[in-house]
């Protein structure tokens with residue numbers, strides 16, 4: 020293993036990797052640091068060509084020590100699908116969608132769960148607990164089942180019902196809360212005061228982000244180490260965008276990409292856009308967003324603990340943050356399905372709604388390479404499209420037009 024220590028991005032304090040630590044003493048999330056000189060000596064870009072198409076191909080840049088602790092269902096290396104028709108409509112010659120919907124459990128949360136659960140197992144945890152907007156709960160339940168760990172999951176009552184089914188099917192202890200993820204978080208905190216469980220809340224353990232980081236590693240590799248100009252990401256807790264930025268930083272330190280990073284765009288829903296507001300006001304932290312509500316349920320995070328890291332990723336890459344309406348999200352979801360055949364989740368569709376705004380304003384230029392990150396499959400959100408087909412009797416004929 021090439022991970023050397025955990026480091027606080029706020030105050031610089033370091034912690035060793037072999038103990039279970041959550042946040043830094045100062046309250047900030049911790050990041051895993053690697054001996055990148057050693058990684059450089061152990062791994063070349065060409066080595067990767069021979070490796071399996073899963074996120075474990077980057078194992079030297081991941082925190083799991085022993086191969087036998089890896090809990091995997093083959094996750095990773097999701098396709099980069101060209102969106103030629105939609106791109107043409109936007110006047111973009113190179114528009115792609117990275118489709119995380121094909122992963123086990125149907126969303127990108129699988130990456131964080133695979134790496135987080137593997138590391139939790141390695142560190143000897145027996146029970147993990149987390150608040151979730153649904154998809155992370157489903158993914159962690161599944162990987163915990165595979166690892167033989169107990170998962171305690173607390174999610175809002177309004178989370179998509181499929182997420183309950185996933186947790187229950189995997190045998191997790193599931194609780195619903197009549198409130199938001201922030202309320203679920205308070206219940207988890209009270210449970211932790213009385214139990215010796217491992218707190219795997221978003222960014223409260225340092226390993227989930229390492230899994231999410233592999234999205235950035237894959238994008239760089241899929242573009243032959245010449246990353247695109249823009250990556251558009253649907254931002255809730257922000258782990259994905261922080262992870263992608265961390266990946267790019269590590270790749271630049273390895274000398275595998277040059278220092279010109281893609282501009283990172285954080286998309287939020289108009290009904291819950293604390294990061295967008297903070298960015299518009301040029302702030303380094305966000306404020307709690309009251310009465311958060313959006314159809315893109317995974318984006319309902321009123322205040323993210325890693326908000327300052329999301330904002331740093333945007334500022335450092337000359338990116339931007341913007342909000343899109345639920346109406347535009349649903350339209351984008353419909354358009355991608357009917358034009359390109361991809362039924363994606365509302366959170367992912369938010370990235371197309373954002374790209375539409377950004378091409379209109381000229382922030383994205385026609386020749387630029389743009390990647391939309393679709394974080395999950397639309398199959399987990401069947402109610403976002405409500406068809407009303409005619410019901411025929413067995414002897415009926417189809418109407419002739």
Ligand SMILES: Cc1ncc(COP(=O)(O)O)c(C=O)c1O
Nearest residue numbers: 154255256257258259317366394
């Ligand atoms: C489908 C989907 N997309 C995006 C997000 C937001 O993720 P992040 O924490 O990386 O901002 C979530 C979080 O629940 C989600 O479920």
Ligand SMILES: [Zn+2]
Nearest residue numbers: 027030043045
């Ligand atoms: Zn600190």
